[in-house]
Amino acid sequence: MAPDASEGGAGRLALFTCLSAIVLAFAVAFATAIGDYRIGLGTVFLSITNELGLTGAKVAPIEQSVVWNLRLSRALVAALAGAGLAMCGAILQALLRNPLAEPFVLGVSAGASTGAVCVIVLGIGAGSLSLSLGAFAGAFAAFALVALLSNGATSGPNHTILAGVAASQLFNALTSYIVTTSGNAQQARDVMFWLLGSFGGVRWPDFQLLLGVVVVSLVICAWMARSLDAFTFGDEDAAALGVPVGRIRLILFGVTALLTATIVSMVGAIGFVGLVVPHAARYIVGPLHLRLLPACAVVGAVFMVIADIASRVIATQQTVPIGVVTALVGVPFFAIILYRARPQT
Amino acid sequence: MSVVAENLNWGVKRKAIVLGVSLTVAPGETLGLIGPNGSGKSSLLRLLAGLRRPDTGRVEINGQDIAQVSRKALSRQVAFVQQSVATDTNVTVVDVVRLGRTPHRSAFAGWSEADETSVAEALDRVDMASRRKQAWQTLSGGERQRVHIARALAQAPQVMFLDEPTNHLDIHHQIEILRMVRDLDLTSVVALHDLNLAAMFCDRIVVLQDGAVRVCGTPHTVLTRETLRDVFRVSAYVDISPYHSQPHIRFSAV
Numbered sequence: 001m002a003p004d005a006s007e008g009g010a011g012r013l014a015l016f017t018c019l020s021a022i023v024l025a026f027a028v029a030f031a032t033a034i035g036d037y038r039i040g041l042g043t044v045f046l047s048i049t050n051e052l053g054l055t056g057a058k059v060a061p062i063e064q065s066v067v068w069n070l071r072l073s074r075a076l077v078a079a080l081a082g083a084g085l086a087m088c089g090a091i092l093q094a095l096l097r098n099p100l101a102e103p104f105v106l107g108v109s110a111g112a113s114t115g116a117v118c119v120i121v122l123g124i125g126a127g128s129l130s131l132s133l134g135a136f137a138g139a140f141a142a143f144a145l146v147a148l149l150s151n152g153a154t155s156g157p158n159h160t161i162l163a164g165v166a167a168s169q170l171f172n173a174l175t176s177y178i179v180t181t182s183g184n185a186q187q188a189r190d191v192m193f194w195l196l197g198s199f200g201g202v203r204w205p206d207f208q209l210l211l212g213v214v215v216v217s218l219v220i221c222a223w224m225a226r227s228l229d230a231f232t233f234g235d236e237d238a239a240a241l242g243v244p245v246g247r248i249r250l251i252l253f254g255v256t257a258l259l260t261a262t263i264v265s266m267v268g269a270i271g272f273v274g275l276v277v278p279h280a281a282r283y284i285v286g287p288l289h290l291r292l293l294p295a296c297a298v299v300g301a302v303f304m305v306i307a308d309i310a311s312r313v314i315a316t317q318q319t320v321p322i323g324v325v326t327a328l329v330g331v332p333f334f335a336i337i338l339y340r341a342r343p344q345t
Numbered sequence: 346m347s348v349v350a351e352n353l354n355w356g357v358k359r360k361a362i363v364l365g366v367s368l369t370v371a372p373g374e375t376l377g378l379i380g381p382n383g384s385g386k387s388s389l390l391r392l393l394a395g396l397r398r399p400d401t402g403r404v405e406i407n408g409q410d411i412a413q414v415s416r417k418a419l420s421r422q423v424a425f426v427q428q429s430v431a432t433d434t435n436v437t438v439v440d441v442v443r444l445g446r447t448p449h450r451s452a453f454a455g456w457s458e459a460d461e462t463s464v465a466e467a468l469d470r471v472d473m474a475s476r477r478k479q480a481w482q483t484l485s486g487g488e489r490q491r492v493h494i495a496r497a498l499a500q501a502p503q504v505m506f507l508d509e510p511t512n513h514l515d516i517h518h519q520i521e522i523l524r525m526v527r528d529l530d531l532t533s534v535v536a537l538h539d540l541n542l543a544a545m546f547c548d549r550i551v552v553l554q555d556g557a558v559r560v561c562g563t564p565h566t567v568l569t570r571e572t573l574r575d576v577f578r579v580s581a582y583v584d585i586s587p588y589h590s591q592p593h594i595r596f597s598a599v
Binding site for chain 1: 391394416417419421430432433434435436441445447448450453500
């Protein structure tokens, strides 16, 4: 049951915020400590404060470098990616009025994979920067197609979902076509691995870029949170409540597409976070978006950091693709949602 | 507030749905909109409420062309109650009624005393105050309808448009809702199917046929045998009810 805005809901929200901030800090610390080369939590803490210039403690340079340059940036990017995907999921579930909507419903991940495949297999451009750029371009091409097919995303939720399905099918087919006609076995493996998502190789510049995009998106979406609430009973009902429906839809679809495309181009298409986390967050803080969106961001961040830890410790000496881990956790949760959402009568 | 429509035309593709409708609603008046299925009642209501733009013609509310007013400013004056609504989101009754305050609140404004009063009064008005914490999903069709009317009231409108608000309601609540709409100190336009209820509760009635106004006036002048035969294709007897001295229609089964 939703907590009441005016009657005692604030205390619960504050408690939730504090708790989740602490949990997130611990998750990031553990993510930094755990790996093939284990580092104590104390050393982790000192390395970070050293780098921030707060302390001058003696830490082995190799450990400090691993903590700061490899693992902390990776953990923070994971947190931001989780936050961003969960927010996108919540927004799309509200706009499309569909509990099964998720960030990739607009065809963004399919487009990104086509873009990535163009780079990996066809060799358009070279190096990892252009892989990200290719994925980003592909993602936005897919979004543009969806926007075109659904009249600028203004012709109703089901129309938009169908346009997304069509775009996903088209771009998935293009990806398969390119891989089967031009790729070799190793390239196919690379593509597959990239599609399932990986935080390996992310560094501080990725973090800075993603931080900017996530913060800007969160501010825009929080600004429109009240309008999102008004979509509860559909587009026309929102219009009757004074919401400029067409403009809000277009802006929010644009923001989610930008956010998803940025994340996908950085770490691959990590599924299920955007589907599962909004439902969990709604269960905790209720359906109103001014508190749901921040809650999604925090829960998504924690979920993703923990999933990243799991992906590194499940199999010794190798990293399981992060998308496999999120799906292994996500699918049972999804089954519960389906079971709970079955028709009541 | 008065509502004035001038020569409204609206259609989808080549099919005209609203054809040259002009009408005037006086401040405080309750206007009934009746007509057979597909006569354009719902479409006309949406044009009047500014939810759709007419192809030609204009709507003025209190002397102001609504095409010139922003959505948000308009919805502080005008509320619209849809025929039937649904959601998959798990919301409570009070959550839904609170949505009615949306046009009165800025993006981050807190919940004010005035907001709370409007919501409480609106819930009282439709007799749902004791159910404020109940999940919307568990309400019956009629209760949902009342909650939506409460939401419209929380909007504190001066004009209210209702699209068949008595659908799903039992006869007690049909009469209750329409009496409330009539007694409210605001201008309202109500699309109705039940001709006797329209006769009982509307000051004036507009009869639509194929998107155009067939006849408009008080229930006495509009609800005649001839109109019922030509527009609704029924044969009926119309006499004056001894209870409320409005026309009372009895339908012939032949």
